[in-house]
Amino acid sequence: MHAPRMPAEATPLPQIAVTVSSKAGPDLRARARAQAAKWGVPFFDRPKKRGLARAENPFAAYLMLRGDGWVLRDASESLRFTPGMAQLRIKRWDDGDRDDVLVTLAQLKPGDEVLDCTFGLGADSLVCAHVVGKTGCVLGLEKSFPLAALAQVSVDSVKSPQAASIKVEWTDAASKLRTLPNQSFDVVLFDPMFAKPQTAAPHFSMFRRYASHDALTTEMVELARRVARRFVLIKGSRYSDDFKKLGVQETRTGRVANVMWARVNPAL
Numbered sequence: 001m002h003a004p005r006m007p008a009e010a011t012p013l014p015q016i017a018v019t020v021s022s023k024a025g026p027d028l029r030a031r032a033r034a035q036a037a038k039w040g041v042p043f044f045d046r047p048k049k050r051g052l053a054r055a056e057n058p059f060a061a062y063l064m065l066r067g068d069g070w071v072l073r074d075a076s077e078s079l080r081f082t083p084g085m086a087q088l089r090i091k092r093w094d095d096g097d098r099d100d101v102l103v104t105l106a107q108l109k110p111g112d113e114v115l116d117c118t119f120g121l122g123a124d125s126l127v128c129a130h131v132v133g134k135t136g137c138v139l140g141l142e143k144s145f146p147l148a149a150l151a152q153v154s155v156d157s158v159k160s161p162q163a164a165s166i167k168v169e170w171t172d173a174a175s176k177l178r179t180l181p182n183q184s185f186d187v188v189l190f191d192p193m194f195a196k197p198q199t200a201a202p203h204f205s206m207f208r209r210y211a212s213h214d215a216l217t218t219e220m221v222e223l224a225r226r227v228a229r230r231f232v233l234i235k236g237s238r239y240s241d242d243f244k245k246l247g248v249q250e251t252r253t254g255r256v257a258n259v260m261w262a263r264v265n266p267a268l
């Protein structure tokens with residue numbers, strides 16, 4: 001079994017394997033095995049009806065294929081890729097409420113190409129994909145392998161029928177940005193992890209444990225300004241001095257919230 005080729009500066013792999021639910025039959029096992037080979041991670045062929053006790057095997061975490069889709073599982077929690085808040089934002093959009101802050105600030109329109117440098121659980125990308133539609137596209141970059149992998153096998157099943165294609169790459173955003181041609185995306189997004197959690201949602205503690213907590217750097221913003229045709233958007237916490245450190249200013253949205261945005265013009 002080959003170790004997955006780690007993209008430059010991506011977060012190192014935890015001891016992770018692919019497995020199946022305890023009731024999985026041969027079809028599910030074959031699909032999971034094939035996906036494990038694609039990712040280049042071990043496949044743990046879990047015996048039927050056997051729990052995932054840690055003593056039984058050496059893995060700290062699993063990407064598990066169940067009858068109802070993929071989950072990330074470890075000793076204490078499990079995480080599923082769901083549309084989450086994106087579902088509500090998309091419903092509002094479809095109901096004619098055009099007041100989505102990200103969409104408004106980005107001036108998103110059908111056909112746009114969006115680069116989401118901090119994909120996470122994909123809520124922002126799902127909303128962007130819905131708004132830009134089939135003629136547009138979204139590329140998501142995610143530095144954490146478990147989160148990128150979970151998104152890759154789940155995102156198509158949760159996006160709206162009229163959404164653009166969403167591709168997710170396991171990579172460090174700075175490394176990827178360096179390889180992209182000038183002005184190759186309309187909008188480039190950054191939503192780095194905040195030092196303090198913004199939500200107490202049950203799955204969120206697991207998400208925080210697996211996410212990369214790298215701070216955004218001025219170099220990354222400059223790289224993104226070269227790649228963007230229209231804007232670079234940066235989400236930040238009102239209670240941090242991150243924007244000050246990056247030398248960017250809040251763009252007023254008419255809302256007072258814990259979250260604020262900076263909209264930065266392209267370099268060219």
Ligand SMILES: C[S@@+](CC[C@H](N)C(=O)[O-])C[C@H]1O[C@@H](n2cnc3c(N)ncnc32)[C@H](O)[C@@H]1O
Nearest residue numbers: 118120121122123124142143172173191211212
């Ligand atoms: C706050 S979350 C993004 C949430 C996302 N906007 C959403 O709507 O679900 C930040 C994500 O960016 C990822 N990340 C942090 N630094 C990164 C980097 N340098 N390159 C790629 N991904 C990165 C983290 O692992 C985490 O999953």
